[in-house]
Amino acid sequence: MWKKASVVALGLAALAGSTAAWAGSTTKHEVYIDTTNRVFAGNFGAAHNSTDWLQFIDIMIQASASGEWGRILVADKNGVWVSCMFTDPSLISAAKALTSDSYIQASYDTNGMCTVLEVRTTSRHETKQH
């Protein structure tokens, strides 16, 4: 009886250990901030699933009769915050291409304006789990 239970437990453990292979190749991109080179990156899923309760990625686009502008605000697991804004139509277009599980990478200048916004959406990135 004990031997049978051991075999079942071993089988369940093997099954649990192989779930990563079933899910496909994924990478975890929690929020990364480099204030020296003024770049930050991260994907929504990893930031959302993180257990530190500090990191997040928040992107907003506001439209009005006078035009559009947007801002990105991110925080990492150490509680460091950075933000940048944009009015350039190409950056606004890139921001509108974001999905809830996208990965972003951005650069900003000393005036707090975004200079580059890269948006990636791929199955390799972690998605929101809860």
Next chain:
Amino acid sequence: MAMTTRGFQVLALVAAAGAGFGLARRTAPAMLPEQAHPGLERLEDEVQALRRELAATPRPMPSSGAALDVVALREDLRRMVREELQSAKDSGPATASRERMAPAPPASQENLEALAKARRLMDESVSARRWGDREREEFFALRGRLTAQQTVQVLQPLVMAINSQQLRVSTSGPPF
């Protein structure tokens, strides 16, 4: 009868004239082409002399003619460039200014007051290194009266303070 005699006389006269003209042409010496047109020979000599003189005379270099053309072309180009620059100077800034100003509505008193209040709020918050719910609500109340460009300009000191880690955000939701 008299008419017949007179006819014979006229006919004889014409025949004699024709015979004389023909005899004169036949007996005349044959003329060479040069002798036939001595003026042409003289003209030909003069043409030959002119040709020799032209060949001996040093011709102006083609480059000098081209140089003259280049000088003229340069002058034309200078004039055209001056005209284009003047044209651009006259119309360029005005056009750019019109393009920049066109979308922006005239600033109303309400807009200017909101802009002044928003700037004061940012200055005070950055100086106090504090951005909490109260500051955010005050800013949100003003934001609707600002243009997109004004909003970005007003927020720049706050964003720069956040990026230099000189200001802690303590809002319960999105800070701006």
